[in-house]
Amino acid sequence: MTTYKAWYEIKKGHPSDALELKTGLPIPTHLRKGDVLVKVQATALNPVGYKFMTTIPNFLAGRPHVAEQDVAGIIVDANGSEFGVGDKVFGSSASPRNGTLAEYVAIPSSSLVTVPPNVSAVEASGLGIVVATAYQALVNQLKIESGQTVFINGGSSSVGLSGIQIAKSLGCKVVATASAKNKDLLLSLGVDEFIDYTQAPLVEQLKAKPPSPKFHAVFDAVGLTDPALYLNSAAYLAPGSTYLTAGTLPKTRKEILGMLRQAFEGLLRPTWLGGVPRKYGVVTVTLKKKDLETVRELVARGAVKPIVDSVHSFDRDGVLRAYEKIMSKRAVGKVVVKVADEG
Known part of the structure; x- marks a missing residue:
């Protein structure tokens, strides 16, 4: 086999219009220094993928390029790296030139670690970005400690x-x-206490039954553009503590105004002028080798178990169904495209 297939983002738009399956692509035989060649077994979709696909113009997105970032597969050319041919690896690409919704990907070895023996390639494919994001948010930014109480909004994301x-x-x-x-x-x-957000607005529920003691940290994992949860956080977030939100790309005018208000109240308006008396932050993630090694260790010892929402085929119907699922915002766990059988 000397050629492969890959799903390219060719233009801005809905995945059904923006994606094109290219065939007959030559499998790389000369790799850049630091890159390895991976035969892809599975690729997990991330919300940032379709959000950029549907909103970012071509000249900013660097199209055309292969879609997606997360991957699990087998090393077929180690190119002098620490890996060996046949090693099972997972990780995440930081560059559009290393898109992963493909049968093969040339990717920096620094973006990969070996798959823990207790998970499959399908499970491992979705570990890179989400687990590292959660870890950096909670440990590096919120600095949570044993015995504290953490509020996580969007627990099923x-x-x-x-x-x-x-x-x-x-x-x-x-x-x-x-x-x-x-x-x-x-x-x-x-989870020690569950709150059904569909029963009533979260702010009303939290004010009606305020935590005692107050939360030591709030992690908004869904990136709400409705500012109410932060604006009222003094009622349930301890003084000196931080409200941290995942990044989001607002689409509607209401969402844009909500995001701007959160940023203004949290970052610009001082408390003595009526600003919210609680710290505000946005998750910042820089995926490095050490972060992936931490993710691997958490999974290997069973502290984090990967949760897969659904698995889809690599053909057009399967890929579009995968995007439909993740865009529905009803996925619980990772939406995965299975590219090749394991073994």
Whole structure:
């Protein structure tokens, strides 16, 4: 076999219009220094993928390029790296030139680590970005400690599910939100208190039953553009503590205004002028080798178990169904495209 297939983003738009399956691509035989060649077994979709696809112009997005970032597969050319041919690896690409929705990808070895023996390639494919995001948010930015109480909004999102498990592994009490259908899943991961956000606005529920003691940290894993949860956070977030939100790309005028208000109240308006008396931050993630090694260690010792929402085929119908699922915002865990059989 000397050629392969890959799904290219060719223009801005809905995946059904923006994606094109290119065939007959020559498998790379001369790799850049530091790159390895991976035969892809599975690729996990991330919300940032379709958000950029549908909103960012071509000249800013660097199109055409292969879609997606997360990957799990087998090393077929180690190119002098620390890996060997046949090693099972997972990781995440930081550059459009290394898109992963393909049968093969040339990717920096620094973007990969070996797959823990207790997970499959499908499970491993979704570990890179979401677990590292949750870990950096909770440990590096919020600096949570054993015995503290953490509030995680969006507990059934991929980042939220990882965040719950990481916080519990550190000895924290976790209060998390989701819809009622996901209650059992969150409780099975160790959530101490579950809040059904569909029953009433979260702010009303938290004010009606304020935590005692107040939360030591709030992690908004879904990146709400409705500012109410932050603007009222003094009622349930301890003084000196931080409200940290995942990044989001607002689409509607209401979402844009909500995001701007959150940023203004949290970052620009001082408390003595009526600003919210709680710290505000946005998740910043720089994926490095050490972060992936931390992710691997968490998974290998069972502190974090990957949760897969659904698995889809690599053909057009399968790929578009995968994007439909993740764009529905109803996925619980990772949406994965299976590219090749394991073995």
